[in-house]
Amino acid sequence: MLNVIDYVPGTTILHRLNPVTKLALAASIIIATILSDGYAALIALLLLTLLLGVYAGTATRLFSLLKVLVPIAVLMLVLQLAFVRHGDPVILFATTDGLVSGTKACLRLLGVALPLVLVLTVTKTTDLANACVEKLHIPYKYAFTFTTALRFVPVFTQEMNAIMEAQTARGVEFDSKNPFRKLSLMLPVCIPLLVTSVGKTDATALAAEQRGFYLRTRASSYRRYPFALRDAVCGALCVALIVAGIVL
Amino acid sequence: MQPIIEMRDVSFAYGHDAQNALSNITLSIPAGSFTGIIGPSGAGKSTLAAVLSGAIPHHFTGSLYGETIVDGTDTCDMTLTDISRIVGSVNQDIDAQMVASVVEDELLFGLENFGVAHERIEATIAAALDAVGIADLRDREIATLSGGQKQKVAIAAILALAPGVLVLDEPTAALDPVSSRMVFDVLRDLNEHEGITVVVIEQKVALLSEFCNRLVVMNEGSIALEGTPHEVFGHATELRAIGVDSPRVARISNSLTAKGLCTAQEPCLSVEEAAELITSIVTGATPSKPVTSPEPRTARPHAKDAQPVVRFHGVCFSYPDGGASVNNLEMTVYPGELVGIVGQNGAGKTTATKLLNGLLKPSSGSVTVAGLDTRDVPVSQIARHTATLFQNPDHQLCKNTVLEEVAFGLELAGVPRGEAQQRAARVIDRFGLPANEAPFALSRGQRQMIALASVVVLEPEVVILDEPTSGLDYRECMTVMETVREMAEQGSAVIMVCHDMEVVSDFAERLVVMADGCILASGPTTEVFNDAALMKRARVKPPQVVELAAQLARDVSDAYAGITEVSGIVDATARLARADVREGSHA
Structure with missing residues (x-):
């Protein structure tokens, strides 16, 4: 099973940018999204992220992520409508101000979540970690923690699926239609997952140490991540985005 | 030979355990040897591997006595990192061992850390991948590899660091017989051509006896036996008492010796050796009198008019994102039957079992279990009639x-x-x-x-077993299988997916052979195993006894045709030998 955040191979400019530049791009889209206050700007930033996804060939991932995010965004809209009490009433408990701040909150949620996922789908995690160590002087320990955490996501998903299947085959009603019942059934299953994951992390730590983890320095990486012209251009774009975010 | 690792009177207890996991182990690993370590579970094999690789005392805590000398230095006086320059280790859990998501990065990790000069890295990676035969996997995502391929990546990653010793803890536990053999082929190649000392913990005796030149048998934290495979498997009685299986051919030659049919000698460890021994016993000459073949093992009679409890009718299924799909499966199982499903990894065996317990629903065709169509009822309902034992x-x-x-x-x-x-x-x-x-x-x-x-x-009415014996020692394996047989005798239909062909041939009375998502054939165990063409097509290696019987039937006497059990071979040889003696005395 493929994961939403798995790397999608490609040779687009987005793929070839320096991993640090990609992070900067995602960060500036996020900052611009938070700073800007107009519908046009929020929608434009969201569209920009999606268009970049289409360009890099990872749009399907973004859309499958949207499927999960949209219900959350709608929930947020409802909460905003319920809590924002000033402005003219529209229908039921909704007010004009509530609608405005609610829809903006929705757009911001989507605008903040998608760029980082976009970066992860066009960058190998090892490249990202190595580049951050080289350019941003982040200690390798933290970079390794980050890559390992990402790598464990599919491993644990698989483990969780195997456990759920085993429990279903025993007669636990995971196939129940009631989501709350399902959730309450899932809790006890977390015990085996926890036991295996503690064991796995310990084994990984041992394996990494046996391959010289403690000897690693900033200069260890075989690959180098120099900045190119396209990175400079992209950097300028980032600044422009943030400025636009402040103005609009 | 100079020992590269030496353990002197080593005892170890985990944490605050009063009981020693290892007690008074004295062991030397000669440089350039291929050592196998075997023993029942809980005997301290993995602990021994941890001591050899320096994980004890540096990673696991506890009380350690005695000394372990790696290449002239006590492991207590070196850091784990320095020990791992000499001793490379491959642990049991392959997934946990990986540190990267792409094969190339996995190899790079160690090389970068140990500061291998960057201009040498490219050649080193290429050589390591070549040595284990996975040069074509270099740019693959590790998550998309099969178990056997992952195991080879793990070995290549260690190999790239050019260790003098490789310590592997059950490297084939999760692999099918064909991949297991490939991993051992790689190890032998490294041992013979690169001069790397190999220490491997393994449960598969047939592999150990064929590949290792030294065997260490462990029991309750101590070394019970040590020597060449021939020497060790000569102690069949002690091994059985400890709970370690012997290769079937060794059992045959030991029984023949016990019956006085041949003089006491080292046990046979390969089909060829056994065939040679038996041919010499039967004195080459075929008796003129036809010898009646033994009665074929009768399948447990299931009630003649009983309704089948499981029925697959034209079942197709494919996963949305690829993976082992199955096509047009036809299968009926009656109460009281013990059916084995055999085939290579990826043949669709596990998919078939999931279709059976309802975890997957057929995309066309139908699966009926205990009168329920799996598409109409939820899995939790089916679970009242079926029980699954997972790997x-x-x-x-x-x-x-x-x-x-x-x-x-x-x-x-x-x-x-x-x-x-x-x-x-x-x-x-x-x-x-x-x-x-x-x-x-x-x-x-x-x-x-x-x-x-x-x-x-x-x-339950239906029992599904998915690799019930993997990771178990011989005694546990027998307990599990005897229990399963009892359940069949009490009327449950048992369907078993199993890689261990010895177990399958001992317990299943009917086999379903799968390859590439299709059922190639189905029939009585003996018949299926003796169909050499079918076995080859399914890429299944028949058990040693079947291979031996086929060879003997071809070269010596028809009396051996279709035998699947150790006792069958021994009895047939006894009969043939006596027939010869009688003929000799008449003449």
């Missing part, structure tokens, strides 16, 4: 005590709590399990027994 018991354990765990399945099926606990207690008692302990505090073998107990207690 990894840890996926099905979720309760705080063994008693609750075993009773859980009954409670789910709607049995009142009191009665469920009573029934569970009876089964737990029969298995000799500790009822009030937490399942996760017990050993792997015991956890598998708990999982088995929670299947037995349900008294």
Whole structure:
């Protein structure tokens, strides 16, 4: 099973940018999204992220992520409508101000979540970690923690699926239609997952140490991540985005 | 030969355990040797590997006595990093061993850390990948590889660091026979051509006896036997007492010696050796009198008019994102039958079992279990009629005590709590399990027994076993299989997916052979195993005894045709030898 955040191979400019530049791009889209206050700007930033996804060939991932995010965004809209009490009433408990701040909150949620996922789908995690160590002087320990955490996501998903299947085959009603019942059934299953994951992390730590983890320095990486012209251009774009975010 | 690792009087106990996991081990690993370590579970094999690789004392804590000398230095005086420059280790859990998501990065990790000069890195990676034969996998995502391929990546990653010794802890536990053999071929190649000392912990005796030049048998934390495979397997009685299996051909030659049919000698370890021995016993000349072949093992009679309890009719299924799909499966299983499904990894065996317990629904065709169409009823309903024993018991354990765990399945099926606990207690008692302990505090073998107990207690109409014996030692394996056989005798239909062909040939009376998602054939075990063309097409290696019988039937006498058991070969040889003697005395 493929994961939403798995790397999608490609040779687009987005793929070839320096991993640090990609992070900067995602960060500036996020900052611009938070700073800007107009519908046009929020929608434009969201569209920009999606268009970049289409360009890099990872749009399907973004859309499958949207499927999960949209219900959350709608929930947020409802909460905003319920809590924002000033402005003219529209229908039921909704007010004009509530609608405005609610829809903006929705757009911001989507605008903040998608760029980082976009970066992860066009960058190998090892490249990202190595580049951050080289350019941003982040200690390798933290970079390794980050890559390992990402790598464990599919491993644990698989483990969780195997456990759920085993429990279903025993007669636990995971196939129940009631989501709350399902959730309450899932809790006890977390015990085996926890036991295996503690064991796995310990084994990984041992394996990494046996391959010289403690000897690693900033200069260890075989690959180098120099900045190119396209990175400079992209950097300028980032600044422009943030400025636009402040103005609009 | 100069020892590269030497253990002198080493004892170790984990944490605050009073009991020693290892006691007074003195062992030397000669440079350039290929050493196999075998023993029942809980014998301290993995602990021994941890001592050899320096993980004890540097990673696991406990009390350690004695000294372990690696290449002239005590492991206590070196850092784990320095030890791993000499001793490379491959652990049991391959997934946990990986540090990167792409094969190339996995190899790079160690090279970068140990500061290998950057201009040499490219050549080193290429050489390491070549040495294990996976040069074509270099740019693949590790998550998309098969178990055997992952194991080779793990070995290549260690190999790139050019260690003098490789220590592997059950490298083939999760692999099918063909991939297991490939991993051992790689190890032998490294041992012979690169001069790397290999130490491997393994349960598969046939592999060990063929590839190793030294064997160490462990029992209860000490070394029970040590020597060449021939020497070690000569002690069949001691091995059985410890709970270690012998290769089937060794059992044959030992029985022949015991019957006085040949002089005492080293046991046979390969089909060729056994064939040679038996040919010489039967004195080359074929007796003129035809010798009656032994009665074929009769299948357990199931009621003639019984309704089949499982029926696959034209079943197709494919996963949305690829993976082992199945096509047009036709299969019927009657109550009381013990059916084995065999085939290579990826042949669709596990998919078939998931279709059976309802976890997957057929995209066309129908699966009927105990009169229920799996497409019409939820899995939890089907679970009242079927019970599945999974490969990894840890996926099905979720309760705080063994008693609750075993009773859980009954409670789910709607049995009142009191009665469920009573029934569970009876089964737990029969298995000799500790009822009030937490399942996760017990050993792997015991956890598998708990999982088995929670299947037995349900008294299901259909039992599905997915690799029931992997990770178990010989004695546990036999207990599991005997229990399963009893369940079949009491009327359950048992369907078993299993890589261990010896187990399949001993217990299954009917086989279904799968390859590439299709059922190639189905029939009595003996018949299927003797169909050499079919076995080849399914890429299944028949058990040693079947291979031996086929060879003897071709070269020596028809009397051997179709034999699948050790005793069958021995009896046939005895009959033939006596026929010769009689003829000789008449002449």
